[in-house]
Amino acid sequence: MVDIGSNSVRLLLCVGRDALGPIGERETEVVGLKQGAASDGTLADDALGRLERRLTDIGRTITRAGGFPIVALGTSAVRDAPNRRRVADLVARHLSCDLTVLKGTEEAGLAYAGARLAVPDGVHAAVLDVGGASTEVAVGSGGPPTSVSIDLGAVRCTTGAVAHDPPDQGALASLRAVAAERFRAELDGLPDHDVAIGVAGTLTSLAAVDLGKYDPEIVHGHSLKMDRLERLVADLAALALEERREIPGLHPDRAPVIVTGGVVALAAVDALGHDEITVSERDLLDGAALAVMDGTLRAGPPIS
Numbered sequence: 001m002v003d004i005g006s007n008s009v010r011l012l013l014c015v016g017r018d019a020l021g022p023i024g025e026r027e028t029e030v031v032g033l034k035q036g037a038a039s040d041g042t043l044a045d046d047a048l049g050r051l052e053r054r055l056t057d058i059g060r061t062i063t064r065a066g067g068f069p070i071v072a073l074g075t076s077a078v079r080d081a082p083n084r085r086r087v088a089d090l091v092a093r094h095l096s097c098d099l100t101v102l103k104g105t106e107e108a109g110l111a112y113a114g115a116r117l118a119v120p121d122g123v124h125a126a127v128l129d130v131g132g133a134s135t136e137v138a139v140g141s142g143g144p145p146t147s148v149s150i151d152l153g154a155v156r157c158t159t160g161a162v163a164h165d166p167p168d169q170g171a172l173a174s175l176r177a178v179a180a181e182r183f184r185a186e187l188d189g190l191p192d193h194d195v196a197i198g199v200a201g202t203l204t205s206l207a208a209v210d211l212g213k214y215d216p217e218i219v220h221g222h223s224l225k226m227d228r229l230e231r232l233v234a235d236l237a238a239l240a241l242e243e244r245r246e247i248p249g250l251h252p253d254r255a256p257v258i259v260t261g262g263v264v265a266l267a268a269v270d271a272l273g274h275d276e277i278t279v280s281e282r283d284l285l286d287g288a289a290l291a292v293m294d295g296t297l298r299a300g301p302p303i304s
Contacts, residue, residue, distance in 0.1 A: 001289050002058060002070060002095065004087065006034040006077035006132025007155050007257065008201055009054045013065055014289045021117040021282055022289035027061065028201075029054055030253035034077040034133045034155040041080035048086055055094040062095070071292055074101040075284075076133035076153065100297075104149020108136035110297075112145045113287030115197045115280045118221070126193040126272050129283065130154060130202040130265045132257070135183075137268070139190045150186050152179050154202050154261030165241045167259050172237055176263050183271035196274040198224075199283035201254060202261030206232050207279040208249035220281040226269060229277070233262035 001012040009031045014024040031054050036044035062068050072091045078084050078101050088099040102110070111129040119125050121142035129136040132155040138145035157179075161171035198204075207222040208214035209232055224232075236244055237259045244255035269277050291297035 001285060001292065002055075002072040002091075003285050003288070004033065004051070004072065004074045004078060004091075004099075005200075006075060006134070006153060007032055007254075008132070009033070009051065009058070010285055011058050011061065012285050012289055013062070013068060014293075017290070017293060021114070021286050022293075025065070026285070027058075029057075030201075030251065032132075032155065032253075034153070037077065037081070040082060041077075042083050043077065043081045043087070048090070051087065052090050052094070055090055059094040059096075070095050070097040071288065071297065072097055072099050073284075073288060074099050075107050076104070076131060076149075076151070077155075079104070080133065080151075104134060104136060105147040107131075107134075107284060108138040108147035108149055109145055110287035110291065111136055111199050111284040112138035112140060112147065113290055114282040114284055115199050115287075116140075116142065117282045117286060118280060119195070119197065123195060124191065124193040125195050125197050126190070126274075127197045127199060127280075128203070128265070128268050128272065128277065129200045130198070130261055130268065131200055132156065135264060135268055137187060137190070137272070139193050146191055148186050148190070150182055152182060152264050154257040154264065157264060158257045158260040162260055163256075166239055167237050169237070172259070172263055175260065176267050179264050179267035180271060183268050187268075187271050193272070196269060196272050196277040198265065198269075198277045198279050199281075202258065202265055203277070203279050204281060205250055205254050205258055206262055206265070209236070209247055210249075212248050214249050214251070216281045219279055221278060223276055223278045226266075226275045226277075229262070229266060229269065233259065233266060236262065
C-alpha cells in the first residue's frame with residue numbers, strides 16, 4: 001500500500017491483520033509534493049523529481065521484500081493537479097501499477113476506518129485528518145461516516161507572510177480566522193460526536209513534540225487539551241526554521257509547515273466543539289489496507 005500525500009509519501013508492506021488492525025513494515029518520507037505548485041494546482045518539476053526518487057526507493061524496497069500486490073493512492077495534491085498524469089506515469093514506471101486518485105470524501109472515509117480501530121463501536125467519533133493540502137473530517141459510530149473535505153492544509157496554507165522566518169504573527173492570526181470561518185461553515189450539520197481523534201503528520205508531530213520524542217507506541221492514544229495545543233503551536237511559531245528543526249520529536253523535514261498545520265488543526269478542533277483531541281497512528285493507510293483485504297478497494301483504471 002502506497003499513499004502519495006501532499007506532503008509525505010508512505011509505504012505499508014501489509015502482511016496481514018490482527019486485533020489492532022493491519023500489520024507490516026511502514027516507511028514515511030516527506031516529499032513535499034504540493035510545495036511550489038502553481039495557483040491552478042499544477043505540480044512543480046522539482047516536486048515531481050522528489051516523488052520519482054521516493055517511488056524508485058519504494059519499488060526497490062518492495063522487490064527486496066519479495067514482492068507485494070501494490071495499490072497506490074493519490075490524495076489532495078494529486079487530485080487538484082492538471083498534470084496528475086505525470087504522477088500516474090511515475091507510479092506505473094516504478095511500481096508497475098495504476099494510480100487510484102481518491103475523492104476528498106473517500107480520503108476522509110479511509111482515515112476514519114483506520115482511526116476507528118481503537119474506538120469501540122457505538123462511540124460517536126469525529127476523525128480529523130490535517131494533511132498537506134486538505135483537511136478531512138469524518139463522523140460516525142462504526143458504520144459508514146458522514147465525511148467532508150476542505151482545501152486547507154499545512155503545505156497549501158504556508159504561503160506569503162506565513163512563510164516568513166519566523167512566521168508573521170498577524171498572518172497566522174488571519175489564517176486562523178479564515179480557517180475557523182471555513183470550518184464552521186463546512187462542519188455545520190455534521191452528526192453529534194463524543195470524541196475527537198486526530199490522525200496524520202501534523203497532529204502526530206505535535207503529539208511527539210509534547211512528549212519530547214517520536215515513538216508511535218506512545219504517540220498513539222496521546223491526548224492534547226486545547227490549551228496545550230495552543231501553547232505548542234505558539235511556541236513553535238516563535239522559533240526560526242532552523243530552531244524548529246532541532247525540536248525533539250519533530251522531524252526536521254516537517255519543520256517548514258508544522259506551524260501552519262498547527263493553526264489549521266486549532267481552527268478545526270475549535271469548530272468541532274472539543275477541548276481535547278486524541279491522536280491516533282492508525283489512519284488512511286490502515287483504512288485503505290483493510291479495504292483492500294475486504295475487497296472494497298482495488299486499483300483504479302489508468303488515468304487519462
